[in-house]
């Protein structure tokens with residue numbers, strides 16, 4: 001899955017981006033699946049009938065956390081944060097996803113030391 005939609009799905013499921021998949025509880029797996037269906041289903045509905053040139057803008061404007069670092073979370077109003085993971089950066093809402101705790105960067109360069 002693309003970086004953008006994985007940020008969106010994790011926010012909808014209220015899961016931390018650093019949560020290991022095998023550590024998920026049964027109810028978290030259910031929430032994750034429901035979020036996948038909701039976020040990707042909504043994305044497919046939005047793009048139906050839209051010109052390719054408009055897709056990028058449409059996709060960006062529909063994002064709740066992805067690419068919105070510093071903006072307010074549409075769910076709770078907390079500030080969207082960004083954290084580095086390996087070579088990517090992820091956006092997430094601390095209140096919705098990590099119990100209010102900001103995450104520490106996990107850059108690849110730091111992991112390799």
Ligand SMILES: [Zn+2]
Nearest residue numbers: 073076093096
């Ligand atoms: Zn939030």
